[in-house]
Amino acid sequence: MRLKRLLPGTIRGQITLIIVMALLVVGIVGRALEQWAGDAAPDIEEIATRVDMVAELLKTASPGARETILASSRAAGWRFSLEPVSVSESFTGPPELDGALSLIIDSIFPTDNTPHPPVGGWRTFWRGERVIAAKVDSATLLILSGFPDTILNSAVVNEAPYYSVAILVLIAFFFLFAIRVITEPIKRISEAATHSDIANSAEIFEERGPAEIVALAHALNLMRSRIQLMVGTRTRMLRGISHDLRTPLTRLRLRADRMEEGPVREGLLSDIIRIDGLLNEVLKYLRDDYASEPIQRADVASLLQTTCAEFTDVGYQVRFEGPNRMIIDCKPLAIMRAVTNLCDNSVKFATEVIVCLRECKTGCEITVIDNGPGIPEHLRTQVFEPFFKGDDARTQGQDGFGLGLSIVADIVHAHHGALSLANNAPNGLVFKIFIPGPVG
Template sequence: MLGRLGFAGRLMAIVLFALIALWAAGLGWLFLSESREEILRRVFPVPEQVSAIVQLIEGAQPAERPLILKAVSSARLQVTLAQERPEASAETMRRPLAERFLTLYLQSLQPRDVIVLRPRNGLPRLRDWHLGDNWRNISRSVRFAVSLRERGYVVFEATGAAGPRLLGLPPGFGVGLLGALIGIAAVIAIAREARPLRQLSQSLGQFSSDATVAHVKPAGAPEIRRLISAVNDMQTRISELVRGRTLLLGAVSHDLKTYITRLRLRVERLPEPEQRDKAAADLDEMTRLLEDALAVSRGGFAAIQRQPVDVAALLTEIVEDRRQGGAPIRAELGHMPLTILAEPTALRRLFINLIENALRFATRCTVRLLPDSGVVIAIDDDGPGIPAEARSAVFEPFFRLENSRSRSTGGSGLGLAIVKQIADAHGASLDLSQSPEGGLRVRIAFPQAG
């Protein structure tokens, strides 16, 4: 389970597990430190004491009884005399089981009427709740009465808690509450300290997709601030290197295209048509190779300016253009618009590269919409396909399954690299698999525009 949690989540889980262990230890200590008999013996008077008090009051003169009541009463035990039989009320109820239990232990006083009253269970209504109820409820315990041989009752009221209290709460509960408050404060502090790392992770994810520098403000511990500063500097340097490479390739491409244009003008003067056509074809191949190399260098910046694009309309246009040229291609895209946020020129190049790659090695090609969430396009062909062990390597620049490097038997090895970069820049997933038609299936999943 911890493997799915981030840095902050792991620290929070550790704190929560420690708190749970603390609470469990506190509960265990509460239940094992004292038995129920020890608690009852500390709170309530023993039967022999009750019997002695009753006998002492019965043997004393009426004038002496108030003095005896003062002598036997304490902070935990209040002894009074009542002329009427105590009865249950809306706040109290009788406990028959406790009455029978106490009667058995007062055998020397039999026969006596024993009445035990306890507060009713249940929480009060919200409007009846008062701030002082906690302290009042602490003193509200068991009240019982033993009848005298003459008229009247000796009323015993055992008050106080079953153990030591801190602000009206048991120490174990107080420790647990304090631990919970400390744990909550620790979780908040951990989340606050981990926030710079989360922002740094988001910044790196954005940088890897489009090479746009998104600096994070250094915050947190000194080590984290130094890490953020180092990553910010690294992003700046990498971005400058990438843009410098792009400018260099652009400049080289521009200069080479100038020389290619001059060579094309000179080729037009060749006397032999066959040699002139071959030279022109070579120049065209050189131009396309330069454009592909430049596209690879700019691939990470393809999706800077996005706009809503109807993928279905775009693919239908591409397929119709190829079909009019005699290509064996068809489309199964339905009639609903499929809108995504994309850079139109880059997206068109992505689909053209994939379709032309399929048509180059297959006898037919099908472009279809797959039933899935988002916009998922599949391009299927009946060609030889790509071996499973080479399906990740074909996206590398200049990689070709055919090693002769001949342009007649394959492309420049940049087509799928361009496709991969454009797909990554648009947040799309790209994978290769076996096609139902026997060849290769290229599956592109785009996030649908909201």
């Protein structure tokens, strides 16, 4: 906890801290690697300088003195030999793979140009060994062999440890920083937004982390509160309008009842019943009791059997197929309301409706199948929108605002489930509701 208090409160400050820490790590670890690499790899440039120095001594020495100098050098571990200049024609480059790797290293860490490049270049091979050659005079070459072959040079030894450590440290630090400070909070906010329920008054976006993340979560909570207030105002307004319309509608019904029998009276009563049905549909949609209903253990099979029995009692062919018992965590009244709306939608157009229940690996699936006319594919995603009425065989000549399926979609969303619609073969519709959770 004390360490967290010492950390900067903003992402900008934490990035600055990471850069400073990375520089410290690069300085310490890079220096240690440089010393290790210097001990492990010979300094080719320094070796070339010594070859040039010996060549300068041999240039002015007599033949006897030359042999003395070479003998002293060999005794010190330097394998020098004097060869004709024509030998340089048989010099070769490194093997193909080493050559490509050497080319890459030289392009990133170019070899120091002091001293002057040896005869044949910095990577010269003769008789299968790497050599360094320098001119003694116009007819003689001094060739050094027998030193360890390496693709490293002084630039690599001095600079590569810092380059490699800097890259690895910055990648590691910023990777951990991105996961801890940015990715996880954004993922948490995204999941909260996906599973949010507008009817829940509690704050769903947790306000913790860097100042920028806290500000984002706070802004989202404020925006959600404003949306909640706007939806609540709209709902209260519509409820008020619907209730206020019932008073004159009741007076119209009483006056129509006192009228003499005839087509005018029948027309008025028909319109009054139609308006009353529309008001009931709106009020039913605005009564979002399913949103506040708590999750509890319930026998969904019994709920579906009861729903089917209610439709059967009034003369509709609605039957249940599935197990006699299936316990899940759900909102029981909301589930009954969703299936009732689906069955009510189906019995308007079909002669037979089947409600199926089956267990899945991660929950249960409720399917409502009918043999009525289908819905065109381009309208299947729109039928769950409020107040949508498609111009097809399942909506023509039917009263209502088209809110029944919208209520079903809201109930499924409140369960964090999934709702799909498909045509039944050879005719009809198939509604599928998936409710996640353990099945008992």
